[in-house]
Amino acid sequence: MSTSLKKIAIVGSGNWGSAIAAHIGDKVLQLDTEYDPQILMWCKEEILDDGSKLTEVINTKHENVKYLPNKNIPKNVIATSDLSESVKDADILIFVIPHQFVKTTCEELKNQIKSSAFALTLIKGFYVDEKTNELLLVSEVIKNTLNIPCLSMMGANIAKEVADKVFCEATIGSRDEEHNDTVRQLIDRPYFRVRFYPDIEIIEILGALKNVIAMCAGFVDGLKAGFNTRAAVLRLGFREMINFCRLYKKESTTDIYLESCGIADLIASALGGRNYNGAKKMAETNRSLEDIEKKDLNGQSLQGPGTAKEAYRFLEGKNLLDQFPLFRDAYLICEKKIEPKKLLDNLSNHPEYSQKQQ
Amino acid sequence: MSTSLKKIAIVGSGNWGSAIAAHIGDKVLQLDTEYDPQILMWCKEEILDDGSKLTEVINTKHENVKYLPNKNIPKNVIATSDLSESVKDADILIFVIPHQFVKTTCEELKNQIKSSAFALTLIKGFYVDEKTNELLLVSEVIKNTLNIPCLSMMGANIAKEVADKVFCEATIGSRDEEHNDTVRQLIDRPYFRVRFYPDIEIIEILGALKNVIAMCAGFVDGLKAGFNTRAAVLRLGFREMINFCRLYKKESTTDIYLESCGIADLIASALGGRNYNGAKKMAETNRSLEDIEKKDLNGQSLQGPGTAKEAYRFLEGKNLLDQFPLFRDAYLICEKKIEPKKLLDNLSNHPEYSQKQQ
Numbered sequence: 001m002s003t004s005l006k007k008i009a010i011v012g013s014g015n016w017g018s019a020i021a022a023h024i025g026d027k028v029l030q031l032d033t034e035y036d037p038q039i040l041m042w043c044k045e046e047i048l049d050d051g052s053k054l055t056e057v058i059n060t061k062h063e064n065v066k067y068l069p070n071k072n073i074p075k076n077v078i079a080t081s082d083l084s085e086s087v088k089d090a091d092i093l094i095f096v097i098p099h100q101f102v103k104t105t106c107e108e109l110k111n112q113i114k115s116s117a118f119a120l121t122l123i124k125g126f127y128v129d130e131k132t133n134e135l136l137l138v139s140e141v142i143k144n145t146l147n148i149p150c151l152s153m154m155g156a157n158i159a160k161e162v163a164d165k166v167f168c169e170a171t172i173g174s175r176d177e178e179h180n181d182t183v184r185q186l187i188d189r190p191y192f193r194v195r196f197y198p199d200i201e202i203i204e205i206l207g208a209l210k211n212v213i214a215m216c217a218g219f220v221d222g223l224k225a226g227f228n229t230r231a232a233v234l235r236l237g238f239r240e241m242i243n244f245c246r247l248y249k250k251e252s253t254t255d256i257y258l259e260s261c262g263i264a265d266l267i268a269s270a271l272g273g274r275n276y277n278g279a280k281k282m283a284e285t286n287r288s289l290e291d292i293e294k295k296d297l298n299g300q301s302l303q304g305p306g307t308a309k310e311a312y313r314f315l316e317g318k319n320l321l322d323q324f325p326l327f328r329d330a331y332l333i334c335e336k337k338i339e340p341k342k343l344l345d346n347l348s349n350h351p352e353y354s355q356k357q358q
Numbered sequence: 359m360s361t362s363l364k365k366i367a368i369v370g371s372g373n374w375g376s377a378i379a380a381h382i383g384d385k386v387l388q389l390d391t392e393y394d395p396q397i398l399m400w401c402k403e404e405i406l407d408d409g410s411k412l413t414e415v416i417n418t419k420h421e422n423v424k425y426l427p428n429k430n431i432p433k434n435v436i437a438t439s440d441l442s443e444s445v446k447d448a449d450i451l452i453f454v455i456p457h458q459f460v461k462t463t464c465e466e467l468k469n470q471i472k473s474s475a476f477a478l479t480l481i482k483g484f485y486v487d488e489k490t491n492e493l494l495l496v497s498e499v500i501k502n503t504l505n506i507p508c509l510s511m512m513g514a515n516i517a518k519e520v521a522d523k524v525f526c527e528a529t530i531g532s533r534d535e536e537h538n539d540t541v542r543q544l545i546d547r548p549y550f551r552v553r554f555y556p557d558i559e560i561i562e563i564l565g566a567l568k569n570v571i572a573m574c575a576g577f578v579d580g581l582k583a584g585f586n587t588r589a590a591v592l593r594l595g596f597r598e599m600i601n602f603c604r605l606y607k608k609e610s611t612t613d614i615y616l617e618s619c620g621i622a623d624l625i626a627s628a629l630g631g632r633n634y635n636g637a638k639k640m641a642e643t644n645r646s647l648e649d650i651e652k653k654d655l656n657g658q659s660l661q662g663p664g665t666a667k668e669a670y671r672f673l674e675g676k677n678l679l680d681q682f683p684l685f686r687d688a689y690l691i692c693e694k695k696i697e698p699k700k701l702l703d704n705l706s707n708h709p710e711y712s713q714k715q716q
Contacts, residue, residue, distance in 0.1 A: 166583050167705050167706065169593075193711050226516070228519045228524065228626055229519070232618065234621075235527075235616065235618060238621065239616060258593065258596065260593060
């Protein structure tokens with residue numbers, strides 16, 4: 001019987017990976033249906049301070065004590081450090097690893113995936129080709145390397161709060177509608193509402209870019225500029241995000257920017273996300289990013305600086321940096337080439353204020 | 359000579375009134391130009407705790423000690439309690455009084471205004487006609503009663519921060535372009551950027567509605583729902599704001615919602631505006647609005663509850679309350695007809711999640 005049940009694999013087990021594994025693990029138990037209740041979750045092995053292995057702790061305590069402490073992970077979610085094992089029979093692969101590991105992970109999985117499977121990426125970030133300076137999306141890497149369809153889910157989903165089952169929403173990018181019902185079944189709950197759009201590229205780009213603008217909000221907040229300035233930075237940054245997306249691809253509807261993946265994710269990130277907090281601390285203390293990641297973030301890396309670098313390279317390649325001062329300055333601050341104060345001073349001359357208005 | 363200089367009057371001297379009077383008072387001193395540097399500011403007389411008159415304190419200490427303490431008001435701004443006197447020779451009238459006093463104030467000023475004058479309103483709020491249930495805007499009341507053109511300025515402009523000259527922006531609604539240069543001259547600064555749009559109605563409606571949605575954010579935050587939920591409420595509320603505006607009038611460009619008067623003002627208000635804080639306290643303490651206004655807000659009234667009431671009546675008249683659950687629930691909470699928890703529970707069934715997607 002079990003061969004006919006659809007198997008789900010979670011590739012990744014960090015903060016967000018553990019939360020979504022718990023969310024889906026919990027949901028499949030309630031669906032007396034076509035899904036195999038046992039979910040394998042790939043976990044990069046780590047030896048914890050007390051000498052125990054992270055996978056073993058997850059499978060005995062049913063909690064990711066390192067990356068999502070004090071939140072229960074249902075017993076039907078099994079952590080494994082064997083990547084091939086975790087995905088071998090999977091029909092649905094959910095990717096939630098740091099974006100810098102996507103290419104190597106997919107290469108490793110090549111030809112090991114069922115041809116009928118499909119993927120869903122929750123990964124924030126994109127790549128800029130070193131030669132062509134063109135954008136490459138995470139979903140494209142997965143799709144092209146594994147030769148399976150790939151959907152994308154982004155939104156205002158701080159992992160800890162999702163684990164606490166407080167209300168949130170997400171946006172799912174899905175080019176055709178074939179897998180929408182499956183994804184809706186696995187993820188949609190009264191306290192986790194999803195909406196589907198065909199604009200998978202826009203959704204992914206927004207999910208990556210918002211970390212940079214959240215950092216900009218953190219910089220000005222670290223300088224104690226106040227709510228008016230923070231709101232202006234978020235608005236100007238949101239406009240830059242939209243303009244950036246449009247350099248890549250025209251959206252099917254401008255509504256996409258007003259979805260959870262757009263304005264809501266930006267707001268949540270700028271209220272208290274990791275990138276916001278790290279940037280704020282940078283502006284306040286003048287400490288380096290590396291130092292903040294190490295001492296304040298439990299070794300978790302910020303996604304914003306990497307994305308800022310890629311965005312800078314993409315815009316530089318198109319000779320458009322002046323049209324995107326927040327993206328430009330965020331990168332330059334991360335590189336310690338300018339002070340956060342410079343970003344604040346530059347707001348006054350943002351191209352928004354010189355462009356022709358309708 | 360002075361007869362040829364344009365005279366500016368500020369009608370109102372509360373928190374925002376005092377800040378904009380200081381802003382413009384400071385600016386005209388730098389324009390060696392066509393403006394009379396002396397600006398009259400109408401101030402409803404109040405006797406302070408020490409027995410002194412508010413107007414006299416403003417004119418001697420050059421500070422509105424009651425509504426904008428510790429911020430300097432330049433000496434060329436003169437407070438007067440004589441409404442007629444303040445506007446008699448004015449070429450430019452800036453209205454910044456609580457919206458419930460607009461009609462009576464304008465009636466009092468009828469036939470006292472120069473026919474060549476124009477007005478600029480900074481007032482947040484609108485009216486719903488008791489009989490027809492149709493919206494009536496503050497700018498329309500001013501325009502129709504005084505028979506002069508009226509522009510409107512809204513944006514993320516917390517008064518205290520404007521007084522501190524930290525960077526902010528604003529959106530100005532102006533049907534024709536005749537007075538744009540004057541308004542730009544008086545208000546635009548490197549740390550206060552303005553943009554003009556013809557959508558004066560939309561700008562004003564957004565400026566009023568945002569207080570209600572900021573309250574919704576305060577309610578869920580008072581219930582400790584977290585950042586994801588707060589972001590979802592702001593997004594859903596922003597969509598309701600846009601849909602509400604479209605019931606009244608089609609915008610000339612969807613960009614108007616992404617201006618300072620739209621998303622930025624909403625964000626700033628929901629970060630720490632008065633309506634947000636009052637609503638948060640309501641949800642936390644279960645105290646009444648009146649009690650909070652009296653004890654926590656120095657007697658300043660919240661604009662949100664009044665706007666929620668008007669919005670409710672407008673939507674009820676159109677039989678559309680179910681399409682606007684946040685506006686509906688905000689009003690019902692203010693009236694103590696439902697608990698804030700109910701608004702949170704209703705998010706899950708927001709019409710956004712059932713409407714057909716593109």
